[in-house]
Amino acid sequence: MIKKELNPEHGNRLKESLEDARMTQKELAEKSGYTKQYISNIVVGKKNMSHESAAIFSKILHVQKEYLLCESDFKTEDDFFEEIMDFGDFKNNVALALLEVFDIKFVSTILETDIEGVVTEDGPRVLIFDKEFLLNRKVNMDGVGEERKIEFLTGKVNGTTSDIKARVEVDNIRKDIPFDTLHYLYRDIFDYAKFKCDKFKKEFSSL
Numbered sequence: 678m679i680k681k682e683l684n685p686e687h688g689n690r691l692k693e694s695l696e697d698a699r700m701t702q703k704e705l706a707e708k709s710g711y712t713k714q715y716i717s718n719i720v721v722g723k724k725n726m727s728h729e730s731a732a733i734f735s736k737i738l739h740v741q742k743e744y745l746l747c748e749s750d751f752k753t754e755d756d757f758f759e760e761i762m763d764f765g766d767f768k769n770n771v772a773l774a775l776l777e778v779f780d781i782k783f784v785s786t787i788l789e790t791d792i793e794g795v796v797t798e799d800g801p802r803v804l805i806f807d808k809e810f811l812l813n814r815k816v817n818m819d820g821v822g823e824e825r826k827i828e829f830l831t832g833k834v835n836g837t838t839s840d841i842k843a844r845v846e847v848d849n850i851r852k853d854i855p856f857d858t859l860h861y862l863y864r865d866i867f868d869y870a871k872f873k874c875d876k877f878k879k880e881f882s883s884l
Contacts, residue, residue, distance in 0.1 A: 685722035
């Protein structure tokens with residue numbers, strides 16, 4: 678049987694997570710069912726953490742199991758989501774700027790929130806995700822100053838309830854079109870840009 682190489686980073690991350698949770702090794706042992714000696718051996722780098730213990734520790738310490746096992750650098754799901762959204766915001770702004778170069782302006786998203794009877798025309802302008810991503814997200818509506826949760830992927834156009842819409846302006850003419858239409862345009866643009874950039878990188882490496 679091949680002995681698994683020790684990874685002292687398991688111990689560093691467990692120690693850090695314990696400190697963040699203001700919990701002692703003894704308290705973790707009591708809550709998890711593992712011995713204090715087992716936990717101490719991990720912390721000092723004498724033993725690797727198992728997948729089973731990481732799964733239990735992660736729930737108690739409110740961190741991701743993958744973080745404890747050094748399979749991810751994101752300590753919590755919120756950290757992961759924040760990173761994705763930061764990068765998403767950047768890509769979103771690039772997409773919006775590129776569209777405006779060609780006189781296509783994404784004005785707003787039309788959707789309903791969890792407040793009964795309230796329909797906003799200033800929803801999240803997120804092109805990088807499928808519309809289903811918006812469901813159950815809390816967003817800060819422009820000019821409102823408070824967060825509202827999206828529970829319905831529907832909008833109301835001229836008094837008629839319909840699928841979520843994107844309000845778009847082309848050559849000073851505004852229309853409400855299906856959100857997917859704009860989302861797929863964004864995806865096509867970035868897919869082609871990625872193809873061209875990957876091709877350039879291959880050619881560049883051979884120069």
